[in-house]
Amino acid sequence: QKEVEQDPGPLSVPEGAIVSLNCTYSNSAFQYFMWYRQYSRKGPELLMYTYSSGNKEDGRFTAQVDKSSKYISLFIRDSQPSDSATYLCAMSADSGAGSYQLTFGKGTKLSVIP
Amino acid sequence: ETGVTQTPRHLVMGMTNKKSLKCEQHLGHNAMYWYKQSAKKPLELMFVYNFKEQTENNSVPSRFSPECPNSSHLFLHLHTLQPEDSALYLCASSPTPAGDEQYFGPGTRLTVT
Numbered sequence: 001q002k003e004v005e006q007d008p009g010p011l012s013v014p015e016g017a018i019v020s021l022n023c024t025y026s027n028s029a030f031q032y033f034m035w036y037r038q039y040s041r042k043g044p045e046l047l048m049y050t051y052s053s054g055n056k057e058d059g060r061f062t063a064q065v066d067k068s069s070k071y072i073s074l075f076i077r078d079s080q081p082s083d084s085a086t087y088l089c090a091m092s093a094d095s096g097a098g099s100y101q102l103t104f105g106k107g108t109k110l111s112v113i114p
Numbered sequence: 115e116t117g118v119t120q121t122p123r124h125l126v127m128g129m130t131n132k133k134s135l136k137c138e139q140h141l142g143h144n145a146m147y148w149y150k151q152s153a154k155k156p157l158e159l160m161f162v163y164n165f166k167e168q169t170e171n172n173s174v175p176s177r178f179s180p181e182c183p184n185s186s187h188l189f190l191h192l193h194t195l196q197p198e199d200s201a202l203y204l205c206a207s208s209p210t211p212a213g214d215e216q217y218f219g220p221g222t223r224l225t226v227t
Binding site for chain 1: 118214219
């Protein structure tokens with residue numbers, strides 16, 4: 001079983017739809033949870049991060065973490081064509097060497113159709 | 115320049131060449147990272163530097179050699195690469211070694227012929 005599972009999509013939605021992106025994980029030591037957005041030919045851009053179970057909201061984006069189920073989600077409200085990108089989940093645990101290693105999902109490619 | 119910059123953006127090299135990738139962060143961060151991104155695979159962490167000291171080497175072949183002369187600059191020296199090393203190489207930095215907030219550069223698209 002891979003440490004982080006993420007449906008690669010592609011996911012295509014009409015403009016204005018609510019988008020739900022999900023990741024599951026197996027390592028209960030993960031402490032920080034992040035979502036990155038990556039546009040074509042660009043590096044990943046940090047969207048949101050959290051370290052506790054529950055919801056965190058930032059504008060049209062809501063990150064949700066359920067540590068008991070080992071499940072994280074990113075919701076995008078009122079999706080826009082500019083949200084079309086690949087979304088990567090990432091999570092980190094203490095690697096025991098004074099630093100935390102990020103483990104990424106494969107990414108979900110999202111297209112928002114005008 | 116702001117954020118994390120990488121040069122060159124594109125590189126084509128033969129298997130016998132030696133080249134270097136450069137990364138510079140303008141964020142005052144203390145940790146820097148090299149990642150490899152291949153199609154249909156998750157991002158793979160290669161090296162971690164905290165306060166200029168290498169703290170992680172994720173079983174990366176010796177044909178990849180990192181160098182961190184100071185907390186703002188990171189290099190990846192390449193020699194005798196293989197075609198399967200073709201990928202997007204990403205540099206990232208974070209404020210602390212906790213690595214929970216990592217900021218990425220645009221990457222270098224490497225093609226090995």
